[in-house]
């Protein structure tokens with residue numbers, strides 16, 4: 001270990017680690033420089049107790065947003081670490097497209113804090129990609145997040161039971177149209193149904209935008225007798241679902 005530490009220190013002198021946000025050299029083996037760190041908009045209290053929407057003002061303990069009060073969402077609880085803005089978009093794009101999987105430990109540090117809101121998770125699974133997109137991109141970034149998180153919290157990881165059977169286009173239209181677009185996009189194999197019955201499932205996505213995708217996933221899991229469905233994402237567009 002000591003030799004490894006010395007080795008790392010020598011390596012840092014010649015090849016200092018770069019900030020994941022702005023690529024400036026860092027003095028220590030941290031992940032983001034101070035300037036980038038303050039750009040992160042973490043979603044903390046006050047926020048909706050059910051879907052995690054950040055509130056501008058504190059509405060008191062256990063307050064729900066209007067969508068959660070009105071709507072009947074197929075998932076039970078959702079949390080997102082960051083507001084989706086130019087900076088979080090940049091980090092996630094790096095993770096997604098440039099094989100910058102070294103961002104994984106940073107995301108896991110954040111997930112460790114937010115996952116505490118979900119009780120008795122049995123299975124962690126990613127929002128699946130269609131095989132064509134998976135082929136193009138080489139890996140499913142949400143699966144990578146889900147796999148590592150499952151290991152960290154000692155739950156089973158299941159990237160196979162939930163499948164995306166249609167490649168969908170980016171989401172347009174109003175809420176009803178978007179929901180209709182997502183209908184029949186996901187399926188659960190017959191052999192997986194038994195496995196998921198009565199289980200509490202944590203769904204992982206990188207970014208939640210309109211919520212149509214995670215709602216469609218949660219819906220089919222609930223239809224197949226999953227007990228609870230939780231959602232955790234790196235970022236979300238901070239608008240009501």
Ligand SMILES: [Zn+2]
Nearest residue numbers: 019022033036
């Ligand atoms: Zn930076």
Ligand SMILES: [Zn+2]
Nearest residue numbers: 048051065068
């Ligand atoms: Zn809400």
